Amino acid sequence: MIEYLRGELAExxxxxxxxxxxxxxxxxxxxxxxxSAIQGKKTxxxxxxxxxxxxxxxxxxxxDKQERELFLLLxxxxxxxxxxxxxxxxxxxxxxxxxxxxxENANLLKTVKGIGLxxxxxxxxxxxxxxxxxxxxxxxGTDISAIGVTVPNNEVMDEAVAALTMLGFAQAASxxxxxxxxxxxxxxxxxxxxxxxxKRL
Numbered sequence: 001m002i003e004y005l006r007g008e009l010a011e012x013x014x015x016x017x018x019x020x021x022x023x024x025x026x027x028x029x030x031x032x033x034x035x036s037a038i039q040g041k042k043t044x045x046x047x048x049x050x051x052x053x054x055x056x057x058x059x060x061x062x063x064d065k066q067e068r069e070l071f072l073l074l075x076x077x078x079x080x081x082x083x084x085x086x087x088x089x090x091x092x093x094x095x096x097x098x099x100x101x102x103x104e105n106a107n108l109l110k111t112v113k114g115i116g117l118x119x120x121x122x123x124x125x126x127x128x129x130x131x132x133x134x135x136x137x138x139x140x141g142t143d144i145s146a147i148g149v150t151v152p153n154n155e156v157m158d159e160a161v162a163a164l165t166m167l168g169f170a171q172a173a174s175x176x177x178x179x180x181x182x183x184x185x186x187x188x189x190x191x192x193x194x195x196x197x198x199k200r201l
Contacts, residue, residue, distance in 0.1 A: 006045040014163035028061030031089035037063035
């Protein structure tokens, strides 16, 4: 069981990070919150969740234990897989998600792409008591703010489209939405563009 990986940040996109640990590169799937937290760093530590299936072996990486705890809670809900949990954690910060669940705001939760009203209600019913206890309770006081450097629009567009494609959205639709967002807010950072796109796709 891998608890965390610490090493050189060899590659970083809004959806993945490659951590070089003594010459071995580990590809981890990450959320936008983790991307914001580690962007611009040369080295980092990611807390790991290993998803082992018959046809795949995937690593999910998180900038802190609270986000990993939320991820584990989300995938414990029937019908929520790793990619859906990552999409939720990309659209909402850990603090926002905890507030939504604790206030039972299903309408706000279903604004996340792929989450319908029934799924949102199931997440709230299953998790509202669990988030009041354990490691995730500490996340109430944390908010991973967007950290980033403004990059040229074409680079922002390419990274945003690539991340949305990795999350399972069609490339053509992703490009159209990202382009529209960049026309409205030309100075938006990659993670902001993706968060907006997740609500429109």
